Amino acid sequence: MMMFCFTSIRSFPKLWKNNPYLGGGPGHSYNSLFLKDYYGIRNQQKLFSLKTASPQNTKAVSLLAAKARYRRKGDEGSNKVSSEFPHLFAAGAAKKRSQMNPQSKDHALPPERNIIQLPTKPLNSEQWDKLKEDFKGKADFENWIISQMIRQSSSVDVAKSLLAWVATKNNGIVSYNLLVKYLYLCVFHKQTSEVFDVYEIMKARYKSLESGGSTLLIRGLIHSDRWREALLLLEDMKKVMTPSIKNYNDCIQGALLHQDVNIAWNLYQELLGHNLIPMMETLKAFFDFGKDIKDDQYSNKLLDILLYLRNNKLYPGESFAHSIKTWFESVPGEQWKGQFTTIQKSGQCLGCGKTIESIHLSPEEYEFLKRKIMSDVIDGGDQYKKTTPQELTRFQNFVKYCPPFDIVLDGLNVAKMFPKARESQVLLDVVSQLAKQNLRVLVLGRKHMIMPSARWRKDEMEKVQKQASCFFADNISEDDPFLLYATLHSGNHCKFITKDLLRDHKACLPDAKTQRLFFKWQQGHQLAIISRCPGSKITFQDILSYDTVVQTTGDSWHIPYDEDLLERCSYEVPTRWLCLHQKT
Amino acid sequence: MPVFLKMGISITFIRPFARVLVPFTLNRKRRVLHSTILQGYMSSKIPAMYYSKKESTSPEQLQLDGWKITMKSSVQEGVSADSEDPVTATRELIEMWRLLGREVPEHISEEELKTVMECVSKSSKKKYLKYLYVKEKMKKAKQIKKEMKAAAKAKAKDQVLETTQEDKQQNFLFLRLWDRQMDIAMGWKGVQAMQFGQPLVFDMAYDDYMKSKELQNTVSQLLESEGWNRRDVDPFHIYFCNLKIDSPFHRMFIKRYGKKWNKLLFTATEKSHVDLFPKDSIIYLTADSPNVMTTFKHDKIYIVGSFVDKNMQPGISLAKAKRLNLATECLPLDKYLQWDIGTKNLTLDQITRILLCLKNTGSWEEALKFVPKRKHTGYLEISQHSQEFANREKKSKTVNSFPKGSLNIYKQKR
Numbered sequence: 001m002m003m004f005c006f007t008s009i010r011s012f013p014k015l016w017k018n019n020p021y022l023g024g025g026p027g028h029s030y031n032s033l034f035l036k037d038y039y040g041i042r043n044q045q046k047l048f049s050l051k052t053a054s055p056q057n058t059k060a061v062s063l064l065a066a067k068a069r070y071r072r073k074g075d076e077g078s079n080k081v082s083s084e085f086p087h088l089f090a091a092g093a094a095k096k097r098s099q100m101n102p103q104s105k106d107h108a109l110p111p112e113r114n115i116i117q118l119p120t121k122p123l124n125s126e127q128w129d130k131l132k133e134d135f136k137g138k139a140d141f142e143n144w145i146i147s148q149m150i151r152q153s154s155s156v157d158v159a160k161s162l163l164a165w166v167a168t169k170n171n172g173i174v175s176y177n178l179l180v181k182y183l184y185l186c187v188f189h190k191q192t193s194e195v196f197d198v199y200e201i202m203k204a205r206y207k208s209l210e211s212g213g214s215t216l217l218i219r220g221l222i223h224s225d226r227w228r229e230a231l232l233l234l235e236d237m238k239k240v241m242t243p244s245i246k247n248y249n250d251c252i253q254g255a256l257l258h259q260d261v262n263i264a265w266n267l268y269q270e271l272l273g274h275n276l277i278p279m280m281e282t283l284k285a286f287f288d289f290g291k292d293i294k295d296d297q298y299s300n301k302l303l304d305i306l307l308y309l310r311n312n313k314l315y316p317g318e319s320f321a322h323s324i325k326t327w328f329e330s331v332p333g334e335q336w337k338g339q340f341t342t343i344q345k346s347g348q349c350l351g352c353g354k355t356i357e358s359i360h361l362s363p364e365e366y367e368f369l370k371r372k373i374m375s376d377v378i379d380g381g382d383q384y385k386k387t388t389p390q391e392l393t394r395f396q397n398f399v400k401y402c403p404p405f406d407i408v409l410d411g412l413n414v415a416k417m418f419p420k421a422r423e424s425q426v427l428l429d430v431v432s433q434l435a436k437q438n439l440r441v442l443v444l445g446r447k448h449m450i451m452p453s454a455r456w457r458k459d460e461m462e463k464v465q466k467q468a469s470c471f472f473a474d475n476i477s478e479d480d481p482f483l484l485y486a487t488l489h490s491g492n493h494c495k496f497i498t499k500d501l502l503r504d505h506k507a508c509l510p511d512a513k514t515q516r517l518f519f520k521w522q523q524g525h526q527l528a529i530i531s532r533c534p535g536s537k538i539t540f541q542d543i544l545s546y547d548t549v550v551q552t553t554g555d556s557w558h559i560p561y562d563e564d565l566l567e568r569c570s571y572e573v574p575t576r577w578l579c580l581h582q583k584t
Numbered sequence: 585m586p587v588f589l590k591m592g593i594s595i596t597f598i599r600p601f602a603r604v605l606v607p608f609t610l611n612r613k614r615r616v617l618h619s620t621i622l623q624g625y626m627s628s629k630i631p632a633m634y635y636s637k638k639e640s641t642s643p644e645q646l647q648l649d650g651w652k653i654t655m656k657s658s659v660q661e662g663v664s665a666d667s668e669d670p671v672t673a674t675r676e677l678i679e680m681w682r683l684l685g686r687e688v689p690e691h692i693s694e695e696e697l698k699t700v701m702e703c704v705s706k707s708s709k710k711k712y713l714k715y716l717y718v719k720e721k722m723k724k725a726k727q728i729k730k731e732m733k734a735a736a737k738a739k740a741k742d743q744v745l746e747t748t749q750e751d752k753q754q755n756f757l758f759l760r761l762w763d764r765q766m767d768i769a770m771g772w773k774g775v776q777a778m779q780f781g782q783p784l785v786f787d788m789a790y791d792d793y794m795k796s797k798e799l800q801n802t803v804s805q806l807l808e809s810e811g812w813n814r815r816d817v818d819p820f821h822i823y824f825c826n827l828k829i830d831s832p833f834h835r836m837f838i839k840r841y842g843k844k845w846n847k848l849l850f851t852a853t854e855k856s857h858v859d860l861f862p863k864d865s866i867i868y869l870t871a872d873s874p875n876v877m878t879t880f881k882h883d884k885i886y887i888v889g890s891f892v893d894k895n896m897q898p899g900i901s902l903a904k905a906k907r908l909n910l911a912t913e914c915l916p917l918d919k920y921l922q923w924d925i926g927t928k929n930l931t932l933d934q935i936t937r938i939l940l941c942l943k944n945t946g947s948w949e950e951a952l953k954f955v956p957k958r959k960h961t962g963y964l965e966i967s968q969h970s971q972e973f974a975n976r977e978k979k980s981k982t983v984n985s986f987p988k989g990s991l992n993i994y995k996q997k998r
Contacts, residue, residue, distance in 0.1 A: 143685075164651045172654030176683035201655045208673060210680035239673045241706050384903035476874050476902070 088501070088528050088541060090575050091568035118148055122161035125168060142166055146181045156194060159185045176206070180213050187220040195220035199229075211237060211244075218247055222254025230254055231263070242274050249282045256289045264289075265301060277312070280320050287323040291330045299331065306557070310550040313516050321561035321578045328557070328580050335583040343577055347546035351579035354556055356546035359524035360492060361517065369517050370488040377508045378481040387477040395482055398471055402442070404490040405469070407434055407527075410483050410498035411445035417499065417529060424449075424460035430497075430529070431468050433538055441468035442486055444479050480505055487525060495543070497527045501571060519571070520547060548573035556581040674701055678713065689716040770814050774849030781821035783885045784813075784939065785857045786932070787868075788833050789826040790891035793900060796832070798892040803836045805932035806890055810850065812933055816940045822850035824890075825857040833890075858908055861885045868905040869935065871928040872898060873912035876919065880942035888935050917955065919964070920948050926959040 086093040123131070132141045142162065149159055159182050167174050174182075179198060186194040199217055202209060209217070214233045221230040234251050237243045248271040255264040264286070271278055283305050290302055306324075309316065316324065325338035341351035348355055361369065383389050414430050415423035427443070434441050443464060450472060452458040464470065471486075473479050480502060487496040502522060509515045528541045548560050557580040562568055674697060681688045692700075696716060703709040786806060791799065806824075813819045827834055837852075838845050857866060868887045869877075887910075889901040905912045915938065917928055930938075934954050941951040949963060 160649075164649075167651030167654065172651060174651060174655060176680065177685050180684060197649075197652055201652060204656045206680065208676040208680065210677050210684060212684060213680070239670055240677045241709065244706075382900075382903050384906045385899045388906060476906075 087544065088526070089523055089544070089572050091562065091572045092566045093572055094569040095567055118145070118152055118154055119158050120154070122157045123165070124161070125165050128162065128165040142178060143181075146178060146185075150181055150184055150188075153188055154185070156182075156185055156189050156191050160194075176213075180216065183213065183216045183220070187216050190223070192220065192224045196224070196226070208236065209233070211241070215244070215247055215250075218250045218254075222250050222257065225258075227254040227258055242276070245271065245276050245279050245282070248276070249279045249285075252282050253285050256285055261289075261293070261298065272308075277314070280314075280317055283309075283316070284320040284323050287320070287327045290327045294332060302327065306550055306552070306559070309559075312512075313519075313549060315548075315550075315574050316559065316561045318561060318564045321559065324559060325578055325580065336580055337583055338578060338580040341577050341579045342575060343546060345542060345545070347544075349558060349577065349579050351577075352556060352581045354553070354558075354581075356558060357549065357551050359520060359544055359547045361521055361524075365517055366488075366492065366521075369514070369521055370485075372509060372514050373481070373484050373488060373518075376510055376514075377505050378485060380508060386481055387473065391474060391477060395471060395473075395485075399486055399489050402469055403440065405442040405486065405494055406439040406490075408442045408444065408483055408487045408490070408494060408496040409434075409468070410479065410496070410500065411443045411449060411470075412479065413498040413500055414529065415449075422457065422460075423455045424457045424464070428460045428464050430538055431464050435467040442490075443468045443470045444483050444486065445470065445472050446475050446477070446479060447472045448475050488521075495525050495527050497529065497540070499528050502526075503571060523547075523573070555584075670701065671697060681713075686713075687717040688713045689720045691720070692716065771849065773817075773819055774814060777819040777821045778849055778851075781819060782882060782943070783823055783861065784820035784936070785823040785825050785861075785866075785885060785887040786890045787825055787857060787887050787901075787904070788828075788831075788890050789856075789904070790889055790900070791831055791833050793897060794892060795894075798894050799832055799836065801892045802890050802932070803833065803840055805892070806837075807840060808933040809936040810848070812937050813940065814849075816944070818944060820936075820940070820943075823857070823860065824850065824852040825855060825860065825887075827852050828854055857885070857887055858910075863908075863910065866910050868901065868910045868912045869914065870901040870905060870912055871914050871930075872902040873905075873914040875911070875913050876916045877913040878916070880939070880946060882943070886939060888932060890932060892931075893929065915952075916948065917952070917960075920952050921955060921960040922962050922964055924959060924961045926956070930955065 086096055119127075119131070131145075135141050135144070137144060146159060146162060149162075163174050163178060163182055166178060179201065183195065183198045186198060195217070199221070202213060202217070214237050218230040218233050221227055221233070230251055234243055234247060237247065248267055252264045252267050252271075255261070255267065268278065268282070268286070271282075286302060286305060290298060308314075321340070325340075328336035328338055339351045341349060343349055343356055346355075347358070378386060378392070380386065383392055387395075409430065411427055415427040418426055431441055431443060449456050450458075450461055452461075471482065473482060480498075480500065483496055483498065484502070484505065487494050506515050506518050506522075509518055523544055524547075525543070527543065529538055530541045531537070531539045550559050551557070557578075559578040559580070560574040561576055561578055562574050563576055568574065675692070678688050678692060678700075682690060689696075700709055700712055703712055786809075790802075794802065810822060813822055827837075841848065853860070865884050866887060867877075867881075867884050868889075870889065889904070891901060893900070902912060914928070915930070915935075917923060934956070937954040938951045941954065942948070945951070952963075
């Protein structure tokens, strides 16, 4: 029964992906229920797609996934606080936020196609002719049918009979795109001999290949003993454009498969030289291969890869993390021990108790970032874009003559947090609560806030101004850049409060390195308000005290990694870690 | 390309197979890499036979492989022509892409090829090639249409010649010189506008912010704006301010207008609009402005930035206005229209037509007809009260509208 179900739904990759979640759940029985009715295959597909598209179902599925994740967390006895409000930058938090205010978007159903039953056995010419007559569509029949075959991964023989039929009709000529699609099927079904044949045909007929064909050939050749020809194909590609990371990945995998380590490393260096970011599979392949090699030079190169991950703030996936762990544990004489764990809020690894690197920037980095924020985010080549020179000098003087602040507050962002409450009331609540803790507060806002109105009461704003220093920018100026600068100017202890993720300001920074620096600083200094009802005491989300990055102390490694089932946004960081340490 | 979508899956399947294959192939002699066709063919035949023996799925197997032999034997060109030259290599790549059904042009000139090679990234190459492809397609379609039209015309002419043999004597009042008459009339109106018309300024100081493509679009839009203005009952006196001689803008104008450039009835100047007009009567139109335009004022000078912004750089025109301390306004699009998609930035010709319409009728509903229909879902209901208010305003305007000469004060000041 289940087998039947799987074959009929292969064309819905989404369901494939979700299947592991469904196991044993209520959704499972639901699906099989439909299967008991003896619908035709087409009807079933329709029902399936409807089921997957409905928002309730996807929500249930993701809820299950989330549950599984937290259960796992609970098992290991980690802090449970974060389960209610995941940290602003924790992996999956954006997804969770978006689920809190659901906007059901119905996915459009795939359009009805004219369906021809794809042949399962090779056909002869008459049968193909007949099939072509049945086909009614705008597209070219041969092209269409081979695309369908690719979609359903038909067997090579069927495709070959199609090509033979085309060739007999066409004086023995098969067009290039049919050939490439056939090649795809051959590569997919690992028919190496067929790949060789197509390669010979292509070499004979065409002076050069294009990138799609070359990519397929490379992929097909690397597993055979003619894998070196894949390198030649790569050379050919380089003449016109930089090969893709997938091409490099294939070639490196091929070289490793045939024990040619030097070529693999050279290709890897070349890949980095093109400023491409290697695929995780490539890096994983090096680690997987390293298990069988006992060579210091090779080990050092693997450590270099880890440093590369660190410098570029990349995180390995779950299976890659397993490979890293296996490799470390296979190093002879060093007795590495690895475990998968989480980090406590205090920044201590649950596995070994070591403290993870602090989130704070070094003094040089701090100065650098401050300068960059001033020159690129606030000034940006044209001071009039975000503010005016007069305002800028007014602000700079204001900051200069004030003693350093402890908290810088984005007045408008905080005040607008609770749509039902009055803005000035919320602002006053937050400010007075902070002032009670003897913190020096700076409130940034716009001038319209001090114009008395129903939403901004004069008396409340006056109270705010008594308890905190205030700076009001022009109504058409942007206040966020001032927030950043004031916080940076006050020093490392100063925090800022806003719920804004500040992505647009991060984007103003010139290069990826500065952006990573900014992000690190932001993680360490941004407070977000998490309490939901305005009457209660306002609570803030804790700031991470540690930096989520691949790191080492010589005899230990800590490597954050992405879980397979969790979607992570670019501005979020993983929560799971691989802890490796040497037994002494 | 649906072909490559499943690549990620395929690799996991290939690997176990390859492991099986390796011991089988390793003990054979390693081949020279540059194998000739024959060698390659022979060697490739061996595993193929091995495969067919082992699997032997159908009796048709031998027949199925037949096409390969013809494909291999019919060598088109010498394989020895191994192109080291990147130019020819690129050309060949484009040709192969075309065979694959990608969106690339059939014919490509040397100059275009050079542009392709200068593109920094792969995606920019593809984008440019697609642009050329679409351009080529349009050109072809136009050509076909032209031929069809010419054929139809010739046919019609024959018919007319056959039928109208008799009575050519007819009485006409005018000769058929309508186009020329219209041109002359528009010329007269244009001269009047030059003397007494309300200024409308296009600020040309944005050439640094635009790439050549955007610059071209801007010039096209300006040409169209000028055309719409010329045809209007009461044209603006158009100024192109900050138009530097020999700047890309200037060169492109001369290219597009040709000899007419010096006979056009508008003012092109290198000076800035703040030098030509009193600062307090200038209103800079920009979508970023916090102030909403309520009525069209006949004594103000409206400035439109000639700027096509495809890179999403918000706030540039507002920054310009802020720098010179000018009043800014934006069109009340949200007030009158149920906005749907698209930016609030309108094209220059749309702005010109809206302003012309406002100038003549003063009605926002009428004027905002020129906002593209795809961008909004319809007009918003306006309450009775505001409707009346608008009517009153309109009436008062018609009573004491400005006499035309009063606008001339700016000229006298200069």
